Amino acid sequence: PADRFIIRRLSPANTIGGGMIVEAIEQRIKRSRPELLTEAKARADAAESEIDFLEYCIKTTPDGAAAQQPLSLRAKILPERLAMLIDGLIDSGKVLALSGNLFIHTATAKHLEQTLADLVGQYHSENPQSPGIGAEQLHQVSGLAKNVYDGVVQLMLSAEKLVQRKSCLALPEHREDFEPAQRSRLDAVESLFKQRLFNPPNIDDIVAQTGISADEVQTTLHILTEQQTLARVDRKILFHRNAISEAARRLKAHIEKEGMLESVQFKYLLDTTRKYAIPLLDYMDKIGVTTRRGNTRYLKSR
Structure with a gap:
């Protein structure tokens, strides 16, 4: 930018004109595209000053x-x-x-x-x-x-x-x-998860116990997950946040006392089945409560 140039004709020898190099323009400037001429003029004005041209380059990147x-x-x-x-x-x-x-x-x-x-x-x-x-x-x-x-x-x-x-x-x-009906569904579904902390309901359970349709249950679960009231520990299993915090508390207490926890012991700590205990234990690794070595868990170093 700002380099000068002269255009001369060889025969007959004369000077046609000259100017200042601004920057390459990707399109030909046509009368039917006046915005390109305006853009070229803005580039030329900016090129008069080093800092102005730098500002122009940042603005038009x-x-x-x-x-x-x-x-x-x-x-x-x-x-x-x-x-x-x-x-x-x-x-x-x-x-x-x-x-x-x-x-x-x-x-x-x-x-x-x-x-x-x-x-x-x-x-x-x-x-x-x-x-x-x-x-x-x-x-x-x-x-x-x-x-x-x-x-x-x-x-x-x-x-x-x-x-x-x-x-x-x-x-x-x-x-x-939330509409009143939607708030009622949220409360009903959350209540069911709070009642069954370590044996959480699936969609069929919720439909059977609340009378809410399957589609509305899906929507309700999505909202509760988005609000972080429920946590998805794997593709099919959700736990209430109270279950997550209580499981973490019991897990920490056990490891602080015993030094470690074997995977099979976790279901007894929560009085649940392997179906729910193992995904929840893996989730504890994911959120940084524990670290895994083989089938043994230790508290993660902070």
């Missing part, structure tokens, strides 16, 4: 944010000087640093924050009973590169434009909203 190396190549600025110029743009409030050595223009950040907020708001409208949208689901619908998405979400969390609720992302003003 295709992914929304860029790392130092591609910025250095595009702006033709050596890394050491580039770092100094970026610091100046950050100090002036024109650029923000994201995690992973990424930099984003404040205008781009504002636009992407609004895009994510709109997506979360739409999810709330369609799922008022949910505490929020899963981070991975929001990433997928946003279409953003993962590193850019993670950086913008972190900006929003830091500014309290988004909040984390029960492993989900939500707008701060969102509150879960």
